Amino acid sequence: MTRWIILLAVFCTTIHAQSCPTIVSRSQWGGRNPTCRSRLSTPVPNAIIHHTAGDFCNSQSTCSTQVRNIQNYHMNTQKWCDIGYNFLVGEDGRVYEGRGWTTTGAHARSYNNKSIGISFIGSFTNRAPNSAALNAARQLIACGVPRNFIRSNYVLKGHRNVNPTSCPGNSLYKVIQGWPHFKASLSSYNCISVYFFRPFSALSLYPGVMIRWLILLLVLWAAENALGCPSIVSRSQWAARRSSCTTKLSTPVPGVIIHHTAGAFCSNKNSCSTQMRNIQHFHMNTRKWCDIGYNFLIGEDGTVYEGRGWTTQGAHAKSYNQNIGICFMGTFTNRAPNSAALRAARSLINCGVARNYIRRDYRLRGHRNVNPTSCPGNSLYNVIRGWPQFKA
Numbered sequence: 421m422t423r424w425i426i427l428l429a430v431f432c433t434t435i436h437a438q439s440c441p442t443i444v445s446r447s448q449w450g451g452r453n454p455t456c457r458s459r460l461s462t463p464v465p466n467a468i469i470h471h472t473a474g475d476f477c478n479s480q481s482t483c484s485t486q487v488r489n490i491q492n493y494h495m496n497t498q499k500w501c502d503i504g505y506n507f508l509v510g511e512d513g514r515v516y517e518g519r520g521w522t523t524t525g526a527h528a529r530s531y532n533n534k535s536i537g538i539s540f541i542g543s544f545t546n547r548a549p550n551s552a553a554l555n556a557a558r559q560l561i562a563c564g565v566p567r568n569f570i571r572s573n574y575v576l577k578g579h580r581n582v583n584p585t586s587c588p589g590n591s592l593y594k595v596i597q598g599w600p601h602f603k604a605s606l607s608s609y610n611c612i613s614v615y616f617f618r619p620f621s622a623l624s625l626y627p628g629v630m631i632r633w634l635i636l637l638l639v640l641w642a643a644e645n646a647l648g649c650p651s652i653v654s655r656s657q658w659a660a661r662r663s664s665c666t667t668k669l670s671t672p673v674p675g676v677i678i679h680h681t682a683g684a685f686c687s688n689k690n691s692c693s694t695q696m697r698n699i700q701h702f703h704m705n706t707r708k709w710c711d712i713g714y715n716f717l718i719g720e721d722g723t724v725y726e727g728r729g730w731t732t733q734g735a736h737a738k739s740y741n742q743n744i745g746i747c748f749m750g751t752f753t754n755r756a757p758n759s760a761a762l763r764a765a766r767s768l769i770n771c772g773v774a775r776n777y778i779r780r781d782y783r784l785r786g787h788r789n790v791n792p793t794s795c796p797g798n799s800l801y802n803v804i805r806g807w808p809q810f811k812a
């Protein structure tokens with residue numbers, strides 16, 4: 421039932437979005453044939469608003485006379501192929517077809533081949549067009565978008581925004597400034613969005629666009645490297661006890677040492693937080709240490725849990741505690757940690773390097789490389805031997 425209501429809503433929305441205003445055709449207003457014609461490349465990126473700066477009209481007959489007069493003026497006096505505008509709008513609430521959706525107009529120098537020119541019939545310096553005319557123009561633009569004559573991210577401008585003119589008159593200009601997509605000039609945001617994101621909106625595979633994709637990927641990659649730290653569950657989030665440790669690490673540290681807890685696995689925030697509290701309890705109560713021993717722990721929920729953190733010295737590898745100790749929660753003798761956990765650990769190391777807690781030329785080792793132990797388990801040890809900067 422719900423599905424049908426949604427379908428109906430989508431259907432109605434689609435119909436509504438595509439409803440177009442009544443357009444009085446050239447033959448209906450008695451238009452002359454154009455003497456030349458150049459095809460507009462659609463969808464166009466701009467809609468440009470004009471006024472005719474002449475007489476008002478409020479019926480199909482007076483508006484048709486106006487449109488014929490304007491056509492005569494443009495063709496006879498200005499020597500153009502046809503009436504200049506793509507569409508005209510009368511205060512009878514009707515749209516009059518000029519050059520239409522697919523023929524390049526003559527209405528705004530340097531913008532004719534990348535815009536639809538819509539002109540309100542009348543002089544709108546001291547008063548705005550009536551609401552019938554305004555609605556008709558907005559409906560016309562809204563109709564051009566789903567029909568792919570106008571880009572969905574089009575920019576709406578007044579003629580004065582692109583050429584030195586007072587058109588479309590102060591009063592009309594004030595109105596269109598409040599309309600959707602109005603921009604007096606191309607803002608830097610728009611510039612970025614056009615440059616980087618528009619290529620993703622279509623099947624754009626020509627070389628210029630490929631280069632933009634590469635630039636975008638490069639920017640993302642650089643940002644990832646500079647700031648890409650994994651989210652870390654803080655001590656308060658896993659309900660840690662207070663640490664009484666006082667020895668600070670000398671950062672950036674020279675290396676990273678990988679461990680496993682050799683205990684239970686955990687794969688969600690709840691069970692991993694419980695593990696954290698259990699390990700801390702064991703280290704503080706039984707071992708009598710000042711806090712949980714490791715700097716960070718990793719769960720198979722793919723999350724990093726804060727132990728002593730980046731700046732406090734840990735208790736995880738005798739004589740090697742001046743390094744960062746990262747411990748995977750679980751026993752990884754017969755199987756390696758899942759990929760989410762492995763990814764989190766590598767991302768944590770990269771983050772430490774980017775933030776200067778770990779030296780760029782750090783040395784990565786397993787616990788067994790520095791103390792007599794089987795930690796971090798054969799399977800995990802085999803994995804880290806393939807990681808960057810590993811040295812036994």
Ligand SMILES: [Zn+2]
Nearest residue numbers: 470471579587
């Ligand atoms: Zn104009």
Ligand SMILES: [Zn+2]
Nearest residue numbers: 679680787795
């Ligand atoms: Zn260990």
